[in-house]
Amino acid sequence: MKSKKIILICLIIIIIITIIIFTIFRFLNYKNEEIGNTIVDKTLQEIEEYILNISSYEAEIEVSVESNKNTNKYILNQKYSSPNLSSQKVIEPKNIEGLTVKYDGQNLEISNSKLNLNTIYENYTYIADNVLWLSDFIENYKANNGTITEEDGVIIMETKCDKNKYSAYEKLYIDRNADKITKLIIEDENKNSKIYITYNKIEIGSLTKENVLAFKGIEIVKKDI
Secondary structure (H helix, E strand, O other): OHHHHHHHHHHHHHHHHHHHHHHHHHHHHHHHHHHOOOOOOOOHHHHHHHHHOOOEEEEEEEEEEEOOOOEEEEEEEEEEEOOOEEEEEEEEOHHHOOOEEEEOOOOEEEEEHHHOEEEEEEOOOOHHHOOOOHHHHHHHHHHOOOEEEEEOOEEEEEEEEEEEOOEEEEEEEEEOOOOEEEEEEEEOOOOOEEEEEEEEEEEEOOOOHHHHHOOOOOOOEEEEO
16 A cells, blocks of 8 residues: 555656656747747848847947048947946957946946046936947937848848937848847948947847946046036
8 A cells, every 4th residue: 555655656756847847848948949040030120129129238349440540449348238227348459458337327437457447427428329339229220210121131220320420320230140240330421431340249138237237346436527
């Protein structure tokens, strides 16, 4: 009698474990299907909606800034979380490596541990003017009724920028086959490229406020803007 009860209990346990494993597998498989192929199999309208609804991202970007005299190049790490939390850290050039700019929605912090620099500008209102950010492109696209086209698997989202004559138009490039955002180009009023941003890496939708704004506290000098 006892042995039958033990066998029955064992069977119940096995069934429960099997159900749990199956549920976990279905969940993970669903998440993979939902996250994977975010661009490859979508229509242009679905891709447009996907980009315009990005709520957070982390990216490593290469930036080339063209001026009348020369070209300046940077490698930056960016983190963003909606609606207006952001941080940006310089990887290259080496002379300003580690320079970090963080914005918490109200205050702007500029820091560099090598230089023992940490300054906060309170009530800073100009962070939205930064054309280096994908989030800035998204807001401009929404405000100016941007357009989306596709040619040979390359999707281009275009919009006006209207910040100044050096940043009048923006083009975001998305490689359908590679399933990723590849570059963002800012053009002047004559449609000459002035800022060329290459996305070496970009991870979308995984950041929280803490991820974006985490930093080690050091002595702070506060300034009002």
